[in-house]
Amino acid sequence: MPVTSQLTLPAIPLIANPALQQQLQQKVSNKTKPPGSLGTLESLAIRLGLIQQSLTPAIHHPQVAVFAADHGLTDEGVSAFPAAVTPQMVHNFLQGGAAINVFARQHNLALQAVDAGVNADFTPHARLIDKKVRKGTRNALHTPAMTRDECIQALQAGMELVQTLPGNLLLTGEMGIGNTSSASLLLARLGKLPVAKCTGRGTGLNNNGLHHKTRVLQAVLSRHASAQTPLDVLTALGGLEIAMMAGALIQGAAERRILLMDGFIAGVALLVANRLAPGTCDYAVFGHGSAEPGHRYVLQLLNATPLLELNLRLGEGSGAALAYPLLQSACAFINEMASFEDAGISGASS
Template identity: 60%
Template structure:
């Protein structure tokens, strides 16, 4: 049998166990602190417990995946840097010199770079996973960025990469010149955001360059009318990038395996938007780590009803914001597991409790 295996999305169970949620909330509320005093950390502890179906969640063997790919729309001058920077930055990551390498070493994450579609041959390296769909997407100002089968292949590749990983925590990052354009287009199409509001400066565009980028993206949207009814895979194929598609697949697979998923900035957020549109239950497993300085990210987070853990005006990508938030997840799990309760500490609770 040489028939192609049909594309299937992984099943994801919502984390809607009301009884477990009540037990976790009771445990959180009866720690030696005023009710709600640890703020968002308490919400995070509850989410971790629900993801792991446990009143004592544990985080182990955290993985960092950086998906790299090129974009045909870079030919339209939408980035401050040439496309060659993608392969140069991948080489820097594999040499251990990028910011994500520094933070991965600091926090004990196993780092791998995934070639999702870099427009060059990459030499073999122990930390490089060759999963190239093509040598960059096509210029979506003239044709679809990828075919539907390529979009499905990218999603499947992201799923397969995660299947092979140990641990129960997955952080996701990316590298790809012009990928803020693809992310802005997906935000505009999937959330109905105006392109002017979805489009930011990316790697540091000047005001005239930003206006040019917005004009290019308006034409690109007009070139690809919205599918009726909305077909998420068709929109991903028309407007997306290989690294965005693979990240979306990775998120879906991780959620199906009850892993905690650390979502980085605007590009990873666009992948989350795609994943959520495909399987809404994935949202329960996503921890949104920071709000970036990229214009559309605030709107994207609002669309997903996400409250990010940090706001540091980051706009680097690579997964850096995800790893900067990692100590907060550790603290959430640790206070839930190690902090004394009023009863165990022999401390009087608030009157009426």
């Protein structure tokens, strides 16, 4: 197992299996259709088969975990909404009223909200998992967002959470006012990109707000110029929900779960996870391309193509939930569609 400071990370099994990939490709090619006519669905079915190391990929008990936390950097006016919205939205998740609740019900996805570091106290609830590390990160303009121990605690909590969840598909979402700022900082440092390219309007900043946010983020990067290793970068610039999500993704990959990815912030969590535990991203299926400008750079860094392009920028896991039926369809056609031989239909001439 790779070891990072006091953090012990699970080994990530390889999905590469040339013999199995050839068998999967042959199975897809023998279905009653012209070669390649199901497009991306064909490569998706093969990817799911490789993740599960099976000729008959299947999804059971899919899980949605929405990680929530507050960000000290909101003190600098980097968000159009006040920090009070974070706990208010957690209550909305618990009451079943958010977009991700609607889509999870539609697709029979089990949903849990995870308190990674919300600056509020909640009464116990069946849908709430309490993993609070602290009540929000510190203001990264003045000090590291977390201590190293807090960052490791968040990563470990994410891994431990996944160990308790049933199923073989994990969909991660997030909620935290200010978390696009944290994600932009992480992307800029880990991707060696100008922060202006990584920074978007988040919850709806106007032009002046966007310019101010970019200036603040540049100052934060300068303040933490010495943070360069993945764990140091996450500690200095990250969010508790991002760190906990990264731990969850690492554990999901270690257990060969399908990681159905949402947009910008979830993508940055995967980028962090993959730097800490290389190979984690091999288990990811990218649900959609976010309208947040930084997401295109995340996808480039991870050599990924999203299934959907719907101009979404909500978060919560909503875009990934919308893509979920495509994974069901990929499993269904590779397992249930007749082959030319089964149907007694002549194949294409070579």
